[in-house]
Amino acid sequence: MVSGRRTRLIAVATAVLVIGLPSISAGVPDEVRLKHERAWVDPGPLEFGAEPHAAVRAAAADAAAGADCAVDVDTAARLVLAPTWPEVAASGGAPAPMTLSRYDDGTALADPGRSSPGIFFSPGVGAWQLDSAGLGADATAAAAIDTGTAARTVAPHVVRKYCGELGDGSSPAAARAAAWSSWYACDEGACEDVYQRLLAAGVVEDTTVGMHGGAAPRRCRYAGAVHDCAFVDPAAAQGDEAWRVPGYGPAPVPDPFYVLTRGGTEVRYWLAADTGARGDVSASRALGSDARESLRWSAGAGLCDLTAGRGAC
Numbered sequence: 001m002v003s004g005r006r007t008r009l010i011a012v013a014t015a016v017l018v019i020g021l022p023s024i025s026a027g028v029p030d031e032v033r034l035k036h037e038r039a040w041v042d043p044g045p046l047e048f049g050a051e052p053h054a055a056v057r058a059a060a061a062d063a064a065a066g067a068d069c070a071v072d073v074d075t076a077a078r079l080v081l082a083p084t085w086p087e088v089a090a091s092g093g094a095p096a097p098m099t100l101s102r103y104d105d106g107t108a109l110a111d112p113g114r115s116s117p118g119i120f121f122s123p124g125v126g127a128w129q130l131d132s133a134g135l136g137a138d139a140t141a142a143a144a145i146d147t148g149t150a151a152r153t154v155a156p157h158v159v160r161k162y163c164g165e166l167g168d169g170s171s172p173a174a175a176r177a178a179a180w181s182s183w184y185a186c187d188e189g190a191c192e193d194v195y196q197r198l199l200a201a202g203v204v205e206d207t208t209v210g211m212h213g214g215a216a217p218r219r220c221r222y223a224g225a226v227h228d229c230a231f232v233d234p235a236a237a238q239g240d241e242a243w244r245v246p247g248y249g250p251a252p253v254p255d256p257f258y259v260l261t262r263g264g265t266e267v268r269y270w271l272a273a274d275t276g277a278r279g280d281v282s283a284s285r286a287l288g289s290d291a292r293e294s295l296r297w298s299a300g301a302g303l304c305d306l307t308a309g310r311g312a313c
Contacts, residue, residue, distance in 0.1 A: 031103045031104065031184070032184050032187070034103060035086075035087075035103070035184040035185045036184065036185070036187060036188055038086075038090050038185070039086040039087075039184075039185040039186070039187075039188065039190035039191075040086070040090065040190050040193070041085045041086060041089075041090050041091075041092050041190065041193070041194055041197075042090060042092045043092075044092050045092065045201065045204040046085060046092050046194065046198060046201070046202075046204065047092060047093050047203070047204045047206045048081065048084075048094050048095065048206065048209075049094050049095075049097070049147070049205070049206050049207075049208075049209030049213070049238070049239060050205040050206060050207045050209070051209070051210050051211045052094075052097060052127070052147035052209060052210075053203055053205055055147045055148040055151050056077055056080050056081055056147070056151045056155075057073065057077050058148075058151075059080065059148070059151035059152045059154070060073050060076035060077035060079075060151075060155050060159075061073045061076070062152070062155065062156075063076050063080075063155035063156045063158075063160075064076040064159065066156070067160075067163050068160070068164070068167065069162070069163035069167060071159060071162065076155065076159050078195050078198045078199060079155075079158045079159060079162055079176065079179055079180075079195070080151060080154050080155050080158055081194075081198060081203070082176075082186070082191040082192075082194045082195045082198065083180055083185060083186055083191050084127045084128060085194050086183070086185035086186060086190040086194060087127070087128065087129045087183055087185045088129060088240065089127075089240035090242070091240055091242065093206075093239065093240040094206040094208075094209045094238075094240060095127035095239055095240055096127065096209070096213050096214075096237050096238060096239030096240050097126055097127050097145050097146070097147050097150075097210075097211070097212060097213025097215070097238070097239065098126075098145050098213040098214050098232060098234065098236075098237040098238070098239075099125070099126060099127060099129065099239075099240075099243045100125055100141075100232075100234065100243065100253070100254055101122045101124030101125065101129060101131070101249075101251065102122075102243055102248050102250070102251045102253070103124075103249050103250070103251060104123055104124070104251060104292070105249075105250040105251040105252075106292050108291075108292055108293070108295055109121045109122070109123060109251070109291060109292065109295065111270075111281050111283075113297075115275070115277035115278060115279070115281060116270075116275040116281075117252045118252050118253065118254050118255030118275060119254075119255055119270050119275055119277065119281050119283075120251060120252050120254045121254075121268060121283045121285075121291050121295055122141070122251065122254055123136075123290070123291045124136070125139075125141045125144035126144035126145050126147075126150050127147065127150065127213075127239075128144075128150055128154050128183075130144040130153065130154075132285065132289065132291040133291075133292065134182060135153055135154065135182060136153075137287070137288050137289065138288055139153060139287075140259055140260075140261055140266040141230070141232060141259040141266070141268060142215065142217075142229070142232075142259045142260075142261075145212055145213060145215045145230070146211060146212055146215075147211050147212075147213070148211060157182070158179040158180065159179070161175075161178050161179040161181070162175045162178070162179040163175075164178075176192060176195060177191075177192065209238040210238060212230070213237060213238045213239055214233070214237045214238040215230050215231065215236075216230060216231040216233075216236070217230055218258070218305050218306070218307040218308065219305075219306045219307050220260055220304060220305055220306060220307075220311075221303070221304040221306055221313075222260060222262065222269070222301075222302075222303045222304075223262060223301065225262075226306065227260040227261070227262065228260065228261075229259060229260035229305075230258065230259050230260075231256065231305065231308075232254075232257055232258070232259060233274075234253050234254060234256070235256070255270055255274055256270070256271075256274040256275075257269060257270045257274070258270075258271070258303060261287070262284075264286060264287050265284050265285065265286055265287065266285055267282055267283075267284045268283050268284070269281075269282045269300060269303045270282070270300070271300070271310065271311050273310070273311075279299055279300060280299065280300020280301075280302070280303065280311075281297065281298075281299065281300055282297070282298055282299075282300045282301070282303075283295050283296065283297050283298075284296050284298075
C-alpha cells in the first residue's frame with residue numbers, strides 16, 4: 001500500500017526526472033547536496049518494519065550492554081534508527097531493507113559491455129545505506145539488506161562513537177551528532193529531528209516489511225560449489241519505494257541479481273533472463289574493498305538457482 005506521504009515523495013522524484021539531475025560523477029558535493037535536500041522527514045508517524053524493528057532492538061540491547069558509558073536500550077535503539085529515514089525514506093514510511101543507492105553513477109560501477117543499463121553495482125545498500133567505501137566494506141549486498149546483520153554492524157558503531165564523545169565532555173546532542181557523522185543525511189540536523197520524534201512518539205510497526213525487505217534467500221550453484229545466496233529483485237522490494245522511481249537519481253535502478261560470497265569475495269550475478277542482455281554478467285569485489293575502485297567484471301560463467309530451478313541448472 002502506498003500512503004499519501006509516499007505518494008508525495010514519488011511525485012517529487014518524478015519531477016526531478018523532468019528537471020534533470022547533475023551527474024554525481026562530477027564530484028561528491030552533488031551527492032551531498034541531494035542527500036541534504038531529501039534528508040528532512042515528513043511530519044507524521046515514523047514507520048518501521050515489525051521484524052526489522054525487533055532486530056534493531058536486539059542489536060541495540062547488545063551494544064548498550066557492552067557500552068563504555070551509561071546508555072539504555074531505548075536510547076541505543078533511537079541512535080541506530082535515526083539515520084534510516086533521512087537516508088532512504090523521507091516520507092516517514094518504513095525504510096526499505098532492499099534500498100539500492102541511486103546517487104553514485106561512476107562508470108566503474110556499470111557493466112563495461114553496456115549490455116543493459118540495469119547491470120549496475122550499487123555501492124550503498126540497505127536501510128542504512130552501508131557503503132563499500134565505509135561501514136559496508138565487509139558486507140555483501142545480502143548482509144546489508146538483512147536488517148539483523150546490518151543493525152549488528154551499525155549499533156556498536158554509533159554507540160561507541162556516542163560514548164566516546166560523552167567521555168570527552170560533549171553534550172548528549174553533540175555526542176549524537178558525532179555518532180551519526182558517517183551519514184551525509186544527518187549533517188544538518190535531520191537525524192536529531194528524527195531522534196526527538198522517536199523520543200516523543202516511538203515507532204509505528206509495519207507488518208508488511210520483513211527482515212530481508214523482499215530479497216529472497218536461495219541456494220545457488222556457482223563455480224562448481226553450492227552457496228547460500230540471495231535473489232535481489234527491486235520489483236519485489238518492501239517498504240518506502242521512492243528509491244525505485246527511475247528519476248530519483250542519476251544511477252539506474254538495478255536489474256534483478258543474485259549475490260553470494262565466495263572465498264572472501266562478494267559476487268553479484270545477473271542472469272540474461274532478468275536483464276534482456278545476450279548473456280549472463282557477473283561483478284565481484286574483495287570484501288573490505290571499495291567497489292568504485294576494485295570491481296572485476298566478466299561474462300557470467302554460469303549460475304544455477306537451486307531453490308527456484310533457474311539459470312544454468
